[in-house]
Amino acid sequence: MAIYTKEEARKIMEKALSFSKADACEVNLNGSESGNIRYARNTVSTAGHRSNQTLVVQSNFGKKSGTATIDEFDDVSLEKVVRRAEELAKLSPENPEFMEPLGPQSYDESITFSEATANITPEYRAKVANSSIEPAAAKDVTAAGFLNDSAGFSAMMNSKGLFAYNKSTSANFTVTMRTNDGTGSGWVTRDYNDISKFDAAEASKIAIDKALMSKEAKAIEPGKYTVILEPAASIGLLGNMFGAFNARTADEGRSFMSKEGGGTKLGEKIVDERIQLWSDPLNSEVPTGTWNGSGQPLKKMKWIENGVVKNLSYSRYWAKKKGVEAVPFPSNGIMAGGDASLEDLIKDTKKGILVTRLWYIRSVDPQTLLYTGLTRDGTFYIENGKLKHPVKNFRFNESPIIMLNNLETLGQQVRINGNLIPYMKVRDFTFTSLSDAV
Amino acid sequence: MKRREFVQYAGLGAGALMVPSLMLGNNISAEALLAPGMDVAVKKRLADVALNTAKSLGSSYADARIGRYLNQYVFTREDKVQNVVNTESFGIGIRVITNGTWGFASTNDVSENGIKKATEQAVAIAKANSKIQKVPVKLAPVESYGEVSWKTPIKKNFKDVPVSEKVDLLLSANAAAMKNGANYVNSALFMVNEQKYFASTEGSYIDQDVHRIWPTFGVTCIDRGTGKFKSRQALSAPMGMGYEYMDGLDSEKLDGPAGIKLYRNSYDMVEDAALGAQQAKERLTAKSVEAGKYDLVLEPNHLGLTIHESVGHPLELDRVLGYEANYAGTSFATLDKWESKDFKYGSDIVNLVADKTQVGSLGAVGYDDEGVKTKKWDLVRNGVLKNYQAIRDQVHMIGQNESHGCCYSQSWNDVQFQRMPNVSLEAGKEKYSVADMIKDVEKGIYIAGRGSYSIDQQRYNFQFGGTVFYEIKDGKIVGMLDDVAYQSNTQEFWNSCTKICDESDYRMFGSFFDGKGQPSQVSAVSHGSSTTRFNGVNVINTGRTI
Known part of the structure; x- marks a missing residue:
């Protein structure tokens, strides 16, 4: 069994620390059980199961630190791994940015574990695959999908008295449905902490419908269009924008968050004032652990309020150097939404394009956070409040900053990759060329 | 988010680098990289345990890969060493065809018992999946090679080169970049050795020793007044070579247009870093x-x-x-x-x-x-x-x-x-x-x-x-x-x-x-x-x- 209880984990880690002769020692114990099933061409292609446990020991002498790992936890092995970390620490060069381990902290109790997810069986996974394959085959559509689920724990303890423990589960599902004539493609993604919320048939049906609806797409001229972005379409750009919320690169002058003439954009309005972005490990829809790899407590934190940058993340080292409080990088992103459903947003659109997802997103210019990529698996032209016809996929070149300044309407929130993001209607989204890809 | 965390750790800036955490394996000392792996005769005996177990459980085909993967990564920025990582990962992967269906399992317990268990698991997975398999797997014929071996033809094994020499080289490249106008520079050296043993029921026992190396850097130049920043990445290539790639031989250099230098089978990192800083600076006003x-x-x-x-x-x-x-x-x-x-x-x-x-x-x-x-x-x-x-x-x-x-x-x-x-x-x-x-x-x-x-x-x-x-x-x-x-x-x-x-x-x-x-x-x-x-x-x- 790879998942230890809090007390089992504590016992192993206390034993490991008891062998330490270093100035300080920090141990991380992790374990997980994960399973997956992959299918394509309407049949299962691979399936697997993985179980692992690791103890990571970091010892330091002054600013010299060494790390060693082991997957056996008897006393002899524990002593061996601690000695190895100490040997490596003595051999390693000094790291001027080394930070002493934190002392005791208090953490909120997380809500990340679900028995239902932890109890997923190979039979359940096969059933999920079949919930895609059977209805697909009945509609002359081919399914290719992947379900991956895991249950695990992580724990941390150090010689300064810090102890943290968390148990969590997660499941991720994606399926691509392609019409057998090769002219239509649809896709859907779902992710959960608690798998009992998942309806594989319902999700698969959305992808099948999109595949059938996207057959024989028409080409329209690239250019600037009003778009309705499903959360799966905007998350890639938003995630990249979030990556720029880093105080150090901003202070160093090499980030979108750096300001002309020096300083950062902290406190400046960068996007439409309706944009509110925060992180919250205790949000019941997208819960995460309540501490990070440095042992820092994770709390609800505002990042953008009324379009203004409220916080940048500070590593412990950079915070000390700048004389400010450390601000840990968030473990999820939550963006305020509105009441409008996707249908409402479409109904209120005179001319526009509905985008299911964006794909192969790459940075073009970090100065302006310009990214390129393509639409995929369901792109539709909207006219007078109705989906008129499918359109050929586009390449875009756009910055999430420009996108959020061109906001028209925020719709309902949806969980996507562990974040909570609303449907968004945005004007003047820049498509620069057409793609023949289906 | 995982990728971003690693990118921050590597310090090369977003998009410059992706290193999956699973490549890291268990941390060991640089000296331990030099320890010989398992003897080839022992590997053969253990691989045969997998093949025989699979056959006895009704598999029509089986292969076993005993792998020892050694990595050494060095990361620096400006005048600082950020990290030196040495890792080792050792285990066996067993693949079978049973009832016309693939099954796979792996374990780091490379004992007879561990291998037997993993093989049984691979067969069980194949049998379970065969119930929904529509077309049985069909393999193209392959020659039975017997006991053979292959090695990347390297001249200098990275494991024989002291870490201090690698650190010095990266810090010299960083210094050259700073001297030529860079505001920031990150550099890294990735070195990989795959020691792979393959055996299959087709009668082949193949021992291979594969080496790869990748030196790289990113320089950034900033104009504080305009707030503009530009970067320039290394013009090196990752290669299937030993540490000799770092020799910077003149005979392997090519003069490109506009004074740029290009490299064939030998890389001059210090020279490239100096030119990199000049070019990043030039980009600010290009x-x-x-x-x-x-x-x-x-x-x-x-x-x-x-x-x-x-x-x-x-x-x-x-x-x-x-x-x-x-x-x-x-x-x-x-x-x-x-x-x-x-x-x-x-x-x-x-x-x-x-x-x-x-x-x-x-x-x-x-x-x-x-x-x-x-x-x-x-x-x-x-x-x-x-x-x-x-x-x-x-x-x-x-x-x-x-x-x-x-x-x-x-x-x-x-x-x-x-x-x-x-x-x-x-x-x-x-x-x-x-x-x-x-x-x-x-x-x-x-x-x-x-x-x-x-x-x-x-x-x-x-x-x-x-x-x-x-x-x-x-x-x-x-x-x-x-x-x-x-x-x-x-x-x-x-x-x-x-x-x-x-x-x-x-x-x-x-x-x-x-x-x-x-x-x-x-x-x-x-x-x-x-x-x-x-x-x-x-x-x-x-x-x-x-």
Whole structure:
């Protein structure tokens, strides 16, 4: 069994620390059980199961630190791994940015574990695959999908008295449905902490419908269009924008968050004032652990309020150097939404394009956070409040900053990759060329 | 978020680098990297435990891969060493065909008992999945090679070079960059040794020792007044070589246009870092490109990535058949196009070859990860699509009976599958230099090094940036350009290829962490070419004001 209880984990880690002769020692114990099933061409292609446990020991002498790992936890092995970390620490060069381990902290109790997810069986996974394959085959559509689920724990303890423990589960599902004539493609993604919320048939049906609806797409001229972005379409750009919320690169002058003439954009309005972005490990829809790899407590934190940058993340080292409080990088992103459903947003659109997802997103210019990529698996032209016809996929070149300044309407929130993001209607989204890809 | 965390840790800046955490393995000392692995006779005995167990449980085929994966990574920034990582990962992966269905299991318990258990698990998975398997697996025949071995022909083993020497080299490169105007510089050195033992019920026992190396850096120059910042990445290539790649031999240097230096089989990191800082600084005031059609002159360290994305990936047979539909995508290069025997992938001078034997390349091995002797084959000849990349269980689907030998797994812990071999563009046959090429261009752009890259899921529409750009006017380089990206369609692009420089300019580009599959696996692959001209390509301006 790879998942230890809090007390089992504590016992192993206390034993490991008891062998330490270093100035300080920090141990991380992790374990997980994960399973997956992959299918394509309407049949299962691979399936697997993985179980692992690791103890990571970091010892330091002054600013010299060494790390060693082991997957056996008897006393002899524990002593061996601690000695190895100490040997490596003595051999390693000094790291001027080394930070002493934190002392005791208090953490909120997380809500990340679900028995239902932890109890997923190979039979359940096969059933999920079949919930895609059977209805697909009945509609002359081919399914290719992947379900991956895991249950695990992580724990941390150090010689300064810090102890943290968390148990969590997660499941991720994606399926691509392609019409057998090769002219239509649809896709859907779902992710959960608690798998009992998942309806594989319902999700698969959305992808099948999109595949059938996207057959024989028409080409329209690239250019600037009003778009309705499903959360799966905007998350890639938003995630990249979030990556720029880093105080150090901003202070160093090499980030979108750096300001002309020096300083950062902290406190400046960068996007439409309706944009509110925060992180919250205790949000019941997208819960995460309540501490990070440095042992820092994770709390609800505002990042953008009324379009203004409220916080940048500070590593412990950079915070000390700048004389400010450390601000840990968030473990999820939550963006305020509105009441409008996707249908409402479409109904209120005179001319526009509905985008299911964006794909192969790459940075073009970090100065302006310009990214390129393509639409995929369901792109539709909207006219007078109705989906008129499918359109050929586009390449875009756009910055999430420009996108959020061109906001028209925020719709309902949806969980996507562990974040909570609303449907968004945005004007003047820049498509620069057409793609023949289906 | 995981990737970003690692990028921060590596300090190379977003997008510069992706290192999957699973590549790291268990941390060991640099000295421990030198410890000999398990004796080959012991490996044979243990592999036979897997093969015999599988056979006794009714499997029609089995293979076992005992792998010891050793990595050493060094990370620095400016005058600081950020991290030195030495890791070892050791275990066995067992793959079986039972009831006509694949099963796979792996374990780090490389004892007879551990191997038996893992084999039983692989057989159990195969049996469970056989209930929903529609078509039984069919393997192309393969020769029984007996007991053989292969080694990357290295001159200097990275494990014999002290860490201090590597650290000194990176810090010297950083110092050269700072001296030449860089505000920030990060550098890294990745070194990999795969000790792989393969055995199968076909009667092959193959011991291989594979080496790869990748030195890289990123420099950033900042103009505080305007708030502008520009970076320049290294013009090195990851190679299937030993530490001799770091020697910086003059004989392997090429003079590019506008004073740039290019490197073949030996890399001068200090020189490149100094030039990198100068060029990053120059980018701050370089002319912003005027959008429009240009003739592009693409240097091999740039063109390699375009080959990778627009030729390498679309010709992977698993993509063509739909196995990757839910992740990487499918391919425009469908079977009917190949069957027509006259699909013009490119112009008549375009010859693209797949090659798992090329010396110094990342993909070079003696045998692939299912025991097939590696080879070289045509993908595109005289512009016409000739073949795909396929492995033992796929080739029958395209009417062939010999695997192409391009099966690979990133570790003992993951199942092997079809991966891209080195895919390269053959050099031009007549004598023709880069200087000759530039002289012949009226309105064009010379692009060196890799940059931003993006391509659709069927590999039609792509957009590429680069590391440095120079404007060509009436046969001459007239200055540096910035904000350049080109957009094209794969078939249109390769058919606009009008000229290829000769063999003397031929070099390899490489990708150290090419991702594919679910769960995702990485693989390393090289792409060779000489500088090549493409006419009338659409160039966009990527500058924006916010």
